[in-house]
Amino acid sequence: MRGFLLLTVVVLVLMLSVAAMPVRVFAVATADEARAAVDGVQAQIITCYGAVAEAERAGANVTGLLVTLNEAGWLLSRAHLAYETGNFSLAVSFAEQSRARLDGFVGGAEVLKKSAAETGYWDFMVNVVGSSVGAVAVVVGGFALWSFLKRKYDRGEAHLQQ
Numbered sequence: 001m002r003g004f005l006l007l008t009v010v011v012l013v014l015m016l017s018v019a020a021m022p023v024r025v026f027a028v029a030t031a032d033e034a035r036a037a038v039d040g041v042q043a044q045i046i047t048c049y050g051a052v053a054e055a056e057r058a059g060a061n062v063t064g065l066l067v068t069l070n071e072a073g074w075l076l077s078r079a080h081l082a083y084e085t086g087n088f089s090l091a092v093s094f095a096e097q098s099r100a101r102l103d104g105f106v107g108g109a110e111v112l113k114k115s116a117a118e119t120g121y122w123d124f125m126v127n128v129v130g131s132s133v134g135a136v137a138v139v140v141g142g143f144a145l146w147s148f149l150k151r152k153y154d155r156g157e158a159h160l161q162q
Contacts, residue, residue: 034088037095038079044102045072051109060116065109072101 029037048069056062079094 029088029092031083031088034079034083034091034095037092038076038083041072041076041079041095041098041102044099045069045076048072048102048105048109051106051113055109055113055116058113058116060109060112062109062112065105065112068101068105072098075101 048065052062052065052069055065075094075098079091079098082088082091082094
């Protein structure tokens, strides 16, 4: 009787242990789901390249953006390869990883674009307006110095003639 009770306890503990284990469910993606995921990320990468081009035209340093974009492109190429070999679940996984890299990307590019535009404005103000004011100051200062020296020279000459 004691052996039966021990066996029952061991079986119950094993059953509870198996029941408490997390169950992994592997979802198998279809070809249509994989194609939609890959095409969606490809469109997102094209949009991101456009945002980078606009930021670069504004004069922003887009090196960090290009690194992120290249990583996302590499993941997209892996997704294409997985799709072509028929591994649709892996294609979806790579597409999702690529999409995750691009979260908030366009917003970051817009911030860099605005920052570059403001920097360009201040560069213009300092270079053009500052140079203009400096040129006027040199002309006015030169004229004032010339007037002062002319008066002094005229007084000295008048003083010598007496």
